[in-house]
Amino acid sequence: MSLVDQIAQRAREIRTDGYSMSIGEVLSLYRDGDIDIHPEFQRIFRWDDDQKSRLIESVLLGIPIPPIFVSQRADGVWDVIDGVQRLSTILQFAGEYKNESDMPQPELVLRGGEYLTELDGYVYSKPSEPGTTAFNEALRRDFKRAKLDFRIITKESDPNAKYDLFQRLNSGSVLSPQEARNCLMVMIDRSFYQRVVELSQNANFQASVLLSDRQEEQAYREELVLRFFCQVDLTGGPTELKKEYGEYLTGWMRNAADPESTYSLDTATFNETFELLNRALGEDTFRRHENGRHLGPFSISSYEFVTSGVASNLDRWRTRPSTDLKSRVESIWSADVFRSNSGTGVSPRRRVPRLMSESRKYFGE
Structure with missing residues (x-):
């Protein structure tokens, strides 16, 4: 088989799609069980509050965030392959994140950012600790309207495609x-x-x-x-x-x-x-x-x-x-x-x- 034929064959085995989605839409998918971010990964991917705060700062400033890779299962649910920590941080900040026992987790209290130093002590909605301040309605709307880029491996792809992609994306990573x-x-x-x-x-x-x-x-x-x-x-x-x-x-x-x-x-x-x-x-x-x-x-x-x-x-x-x-x-x-x-x-x-x-x-x- 020639290289050209081999590329054509493998390309047919891995079908992808891509589009942008608002954070508000992602929150709805998560609440409905339409996206699986594998909460067990939280024991593996370790971000501290400074790293999480930098991500939220980037979202608020419109700084591009790497695309999130998901694989569409036979039941239609999206399995997150790459981007678990980014999505879980966004969900935690919005007060939606649940651990592997399906228990709600505390809201993320932001630290001051490199550009937005005044983020320190802010939370998304109701202040849960003394000294914290909630986003106002306009900030919450802006946050929910911010877009995230998704790359989707469709369910027609080779069943092993998502595992191969995960290994490639995480080769040489912090894991x-x-x-x-x-x-x-x-x-x-x-x-x-x-x-x-x-x-x-x-x-x-x-x-x-x-x-x-x-x-x-x-x-x-x-x-x-x-x-x-x-x-x-x-x-x-x-x-x-x-x-x-x-x-x-x-x-x-x-x-x-x-x-x-x-x-x-x-x-x-x-x-x-x-x-x-x-x-x-x-x-x-x-x-x-x-x-x-x-x-x-x-x-x-x-x-x-x-x-x-x-x-x-x-x-x-x-x-x-x-x-x-x-x-x-x-x-x-x-x-x-x-x-x-x-x-x-x-x-x-x-x-x-x-x-x-x-x-x-x-x-x-």
């Missing part, structure tokens, strides 16, 4: 790779995302996986949950992955989360694996063992090797003393099969399949 995956999970199947979050809060998992504050903030714990299931599901032996591991994990997650997929998260295996590991080693489970001591921070290579090996051999380890499992986990640090495949010079696309293949044998001996 961590897992925060972007979390957004994709919410769009694909909210219940799948909720199960992953619940597992990330498992007490044994939390106790045996010690992460830095930065890793916690960037949703790395949810990534480790996905890695666990992706690794257990990995077949093909030690052959190098055809793409970088991050891309591989995202692709696996998209397939697993698809409501039409037959895949189901094996929570029983996850829970038992971390119960055994926490009982045996606690917070030292994934820390380097050397000269009888546990050293350093959390090790992703040991996580991959140990969790895959134990999960694949639960029948063996559930009937043995915790001291046996402790000795086996600590022994990996001197084992050639682990050391040769987990050094800094081994890329994840080579490391992961090799460790998975060897770990199942190592913990099955």
Whole structure:
């Protein structure tokens, strides 16, 4: 197929439309449930009140705002792909925003802007706090009449178009790779995302996986949950992955989360694996063992090797003393099969399949 033919084919698969809409119209769509801004994203996209105030200032001054991308679902509802924080800020300022429990959230109290310094302390309507001032009727009308540009992926498009577009728009953004995956999970199947979050809060998992504050903030714990299931599901032996591991994990997650997929998260295996590991080693489970001591921070290579090996051999380890499992986990640090495949010079696309293949044998001996 030539490049020209390929472009023509792909262009037919992604159909878009675009037009401007007033904020008043957007508020009506939101009240009627015709636009889904995924309130779960609020835990992922973090804007402070200064950033929110700058957006409202831009709206009032007519400063162009980047277009908001939405995808039209089969039921006609618009899924917001890019622009969640912009829309939620506008809704919060107007006193319309509801969280993921469908509870109304407090109105946004504006901070002084770069150009509109007098915005400080203003709210949209009724003052809710001492020292705040409400917009008058004319300002509220001007605000509701302000236009927002929308780009719509129509329902006739390829079903995967909105996920591909989300990944492209958020590539290299302030989101961590897992925060972007979390957004994709919410769009694909909210219940799948909720199960992953619940597992990330498992007490044994939390106790045996010690992460830095930065890793916690960037949703790395949810990534480790996905890695666990992706690794257990990995077949093909030690052959190098055809793409970088991050891309591989995202692709696996998209397939697993698809409501039409037959895949189901094996929570029983996850829970038992971390119960055994926490009982045996606690917070030292994934820390380097050397000269009888546990050293350093959390090790992703040991996580991959140990969790895959134990999960694949639960029948063996559930009937043995915790001291046996402790000795086996600590022994990996001197084992050639682990050391040769987990050094800094081994890329994840080579490391992961090799460790998975060897770990199942190592913990099955």
